[in-house]
Amino acid sequence: MLQAKEMVIFTIDGRTIEAPDDSNLLEIARRNGIAIPGLCYHRKLTPTGACRLCLVKIEGMRGLITSCTVKVTEGMKVTAFDRELEDTRKLLLNYLLYEHNDAYDGTYPDELRELIFRYGLEKPDNRYFKPVWEKLKFVTDDSSPVLTYDPSKCIKCFRCIKACDEVQGKNVLSFTDRGIDSFIIAGTGIWGGSECDGCGECIQLCPTGAIVEKPNREVINLEKIEKSVVTNCPYCGVGCQIELLVQDGRIVRSNGVEGVSPNDGRLCVKGRFGYEFVHSPDRLTRPLIKRNGSFEEATWDEALGLVADRFTEIRNRFGADALAGYASAKCTNEDNYLFQKFIRTAFGTNNIDYCTRLCHASTVTAMLKAMGDGAGSNSIEDFETTDCLFVIGNNIIDTHPITATYVKRGVVKGQKIIVVDPKWTPLVRYATVWLQPRLGTDIALLNGLVHIIIKNRWTDTKFIEERVEGGLEAFKQLEELTARYTPAYVEEITGVPAASLNMAAMLYATSPTAMIATGMGMSQQVTGTHNVFCLINMMLITGQVGRERCGINPPRGQNNVQGATDVGCSPLNYPGYMPVTNDDNRRRVAEVWGVPYESLSPEPGLTTVEIMQAGYDRRIKGIYIMGENPMISDPNLNHTEEALKRMDFVVVQDIFPTETTRFADVILPASSWAEKEGTYVNSDRRVLRGRKAVGCPGEARLDWKIIHELAGRMGWPMPEYRSENEIFGELARVTPIMAGISYVRLEQGSIQWPCPDKDHPGTPTLYLDRFNTSTGRGKLFPVEYVPQNEQTDRDYPLMLNSGRLLYHYHTATMSRRTKVLRDFVDESFAQIHPGDAGRYGLTEGARVRIESRRGELETTVRVSEDVLEGEVFMPWHFTESQVNRLTRDELDPYSRIAPFKLSAVRITKI
Amino acid sequence: MIREKRIILRNSGVIDPDSIADYINAGGYKALSVALSGTPVKVVEEVVASGLRGRGGAGFPTGTKKQAAAARDAGTIRYVVCNADEGEPGTFKDRAIMESNPHLLIEGMIIAAYGIDAERGYIYIRGEYYDSNRRLEHAISQAYESGYLGREILGSGFSFDLEIKPGAGSYLCGEELTMLESLEGKRGYPRIKPPFPAEKGLWGKPTLVNNVETLANLPGIIEHGSSWFRSSGTRRTPGTKIFSVCGDVRKPGCYEVDAGVILNDLINDLAGGTRNGKPWKAVLLGGAAGTFVPYSCNDLSMCYERLKERCATLGSGAVIVVGSGRKLIPLMQSILRFFRHESCGKCVPCRIGTTYIHERSLEMSGAGHDSRISILDEMVNHARQMAISSLCPLGQSPILPLETLQRHFNETIATE
């Protein structure tokens, strides 16, 4: 928390103003309605003092002073407007018009143009000089997929440079040449081929349209924008707030929303440009029924009637547990809440799960057991302010780009970063130390760190005594178990040098505050839950939790993957993590839902992969899949495919035809995020409001309305909700962690759960006073390292790792329907180490076949030292090369997550 | 007939600049021993008492700077930076020092560092000064070998490391805050002032920035005392000053004399008078960012206080003599081209103003009497606006030559 600053009183043009000491004079003046002009200043950037338009006079100071570079002090007397100042400003504007091409096409907000009008310079006759810019031989840079830079419109304000450097931490832009001839370059030349990754922060902060967006340039006209809607980004779990501009019923632009959490205006390339899919011609617009092997259009009445009948029939014949549902990490809380209610009532089973099982289920399982809450303990801002960040199995720069901006800003201020990853990630550039363990050896590594910490007495005994269950006794067990994980032993298993282990242990344990960011590399393993236990052990014995800026955080993959579990899309829990096996919980839920208590199943349901396995074994007969694409995202796809084929009745509700809809009996056309009202929960437990920007295409319907109607048709009618607001009202009543949240409150800004009542402000940091376990204490779970079952051998000599790219998202149904994102990357590839490339005779760009014990695919080779020798990395987004044909469905016994990160393979040239 | 008074340059041309032994035999590094045998405070006090003013152009009291740099945040890292960028047109005195007697500068820097307890120093040297660069490089390694640099200098508890950083050919990088940016490896844009270097300099630490000639004065002051120093020069500009005299004179070169020397004596007695033997037309004092004076100022006393009375500047000590046969408009145009070229482009008034007034000055060549007068007037007005509103001193400079040209040579320019 920032300490409240003292207030000072000063005057501007005789007006008395009160402001926090040390705040920026220009900012304060503007906030008080004193419109001092200025083009190079931006709230998010360090002051530049370049445009000089904000000059003022300050009593006791010599000459004219730029107000953007001055802090307010007690008793300061400022003159912001007088004849001399206004004359100087007018001259400066005339100077700008001398070098600036002021042609305006109405496609961007233009701050300079506003000033031109304000100072009466719109007519060329009123200007002092004949322009010179045509004589300066500037060349427009059109090489980027996302933007165009026109130097003749550039006023050299430095905002783009600082946006890229100070805000996004990328530092790609700079000026080249000097004086009036200077212009912006990306890297060492043009944008295309530079390190620019297309986040568009420079576009958003450019005041004159010198940098403009490419998409929709031809169409957009700011005067014709019919509405602008603030909503949630449809992609990752950072939950960035975006503003969608709608023209002629179509989304034409997405801007970052300034001044709100979690992103303060920042976006990544997906959030800024990834909306095109909404208007894709591929959208499903009418219900489809499969007849004789091909899909035929049907009416809603027909389709819903068929679905209701078939599901009812299966329930009656084979029992409730022959049915299952896949919820969606991309749908709202309201959609998912109704969906799980539907599965639990109309289906009468707890067989409900979704792709979270395949990402952080193990993390959540471990966190629930050890600490009592299945979510990140900190706020996104803490990623900037904590002293030390331990990033493990988490390519945060590519997968959570905006969280990463906080990290990079922290590094500038001296934050220490420990990266643990078998593969090079861009964060390694910022790391104090990088540990590169062999795939699947994390437990040995983490036990080794615990060993070093204990040896050096970097433990927090007081914390252990007061806040860990079993206190020093429990600690003793951990000490004994880790005794044999000496640095030498751990080096032997993991390949990480003892010196690096020592350094990492020291940095983490002895920093005043430290946070852990754990990712898929930890969780998507057969030992996923144990991996996270080890992390939590390390955290508990060092007391790096239970204070602000300390804790453990799993940045979440999809925009509502957190929320869907929070609102009950779990085979184990009702909304708010209330176990289904508990009678009281069942009674409470039954009462709010108005269903007989006996009708709710007390048996835990099957998880994602188990549902498919049960389908394979013909125990699950019918499935209702809402907005999920298991035919890309599930492991061991050959097996999944067979499972879907063996089921009697498959319903897929989606916005696009996908790899999964092929196996459906009925396809229900649903709505995209841009067509919905609702709420989402991001990675830092922030409940965020999503809003409708455009209508559904064709006959497509809102997801919740489809579920609602089906419930009625199956004889389990739900209340007549008049709006999403009312659904949330009910949701809040059954979800204790969200009980205090309402749409009215969310209008004022997002709220982090737990928020138990309407006066509760929300919870930025978990576990400050107690853990959420029954005893209020955290639990240690000492676990041993065991070698993985999946091993390489003569036939399958390489180990395959999989992961995400910045430009694509999940099964790419959305991201690959956006041209800009395809322009950056549109092809699958496999990274292999130069040593292996030599060994198997492979060169950059070679087409290869990759085979595992379960399946095969074809892809293209990229030779790279980013991976260790003996290991291969592939992004899993691409349907042409389905990585999950190769992976296993062997499960972590505790969380039932599958090991996407570890498959033995061989590569052959084709 | 006046004569040179060589104090800084006394060993120049006498000793072998590549030999530390020569320097020591001529009494070199004695001042350092004197300094190290006393306290740092004593060094600063002596410099304050000497009244030494910065020789880089602004004439700021060196002692005051040292006090400021020494005062802040006890225990923090501090730096000494020598400004050897010497980019001001017509100025070449720092080069004379560095090429002929590099150890004098090094000794001055060590003394300065001791005074403010700096642990590291940099010499930011003009890239094109190959010989200076090479000589200094050599001298520094000798000083390390002889224990004048590095750990525990001469057995005292004081340690100091010194390094050379060549500049990249930008005039603006001679401006102290821009130089610090450049030293930090960033592009040469000026910083916002305040904070001054003594508060937040290199990497945010207190930093003393001084010109080569300023630092070269320190050994003398420490060895012989401030009153000895004050026996040269004038009361408010004590010491000697090296003038770089060039232009239409018979013997261009560096001349070290008592500050306060009469301008005409400097030109006639030392620089051999004008080339055509006729009275000169104008002198540009202090380089491009300097002031023009007419022949009626030939009795000027070359010290800060007298020059200021006559609205002229001493600057870096450049004395560019314009002979009677030379035209002023082309000279003015080349000065303005220089500013246009050297403007970094960060701030609007300088970036565009320097381009605009240069473009206007080009129109003067073909213009008649009245329009020349009005163009010059317009240029002066613009330069004045630039001076008020620019971010750094570069944009505040064109007013100096333009205003003095207008004051003294309006009619000459209109008719030449």
Ligand SMILES: Cc1cc2nc3c(=O)[nH]c(=O)nc-3n(C[C@H](O)[C@H](O)[C@H](O)COP(=O)(O)O)c2cc1C
């Ligand atoms: C554009 C510009 C260029 C400058 N170039 C130099 C230079 O080349 N050498 C120098 O010593 N000072 C130069 N200065 C002055 C320095 O900013 C600074 O005043 C000086 O280094 C301070 O040292 P001193 O106090 O010893 O004079 C320049 C100033 C400006 C505004």
Ligand code: SF4
């Ligand atoms: S491109 Fe835009 S933001 Fe960047 S310097 Fe030019 S005007 Fe400023």
Ligand code: SF4
């Ligand atoms: S970081 Fe995530 S939430 Fe933010 S814009 Fe990118 S994809 Fe969207």
Ligand code: SF4
């Ligand atoms: S005054 Fe000139 S040199 Fe100085 S910052 Fe402005 S543009 Fe750059």
Ligand code: FES
């Ligand atoms: S806003 Fe202050 S100088 Fe540009």
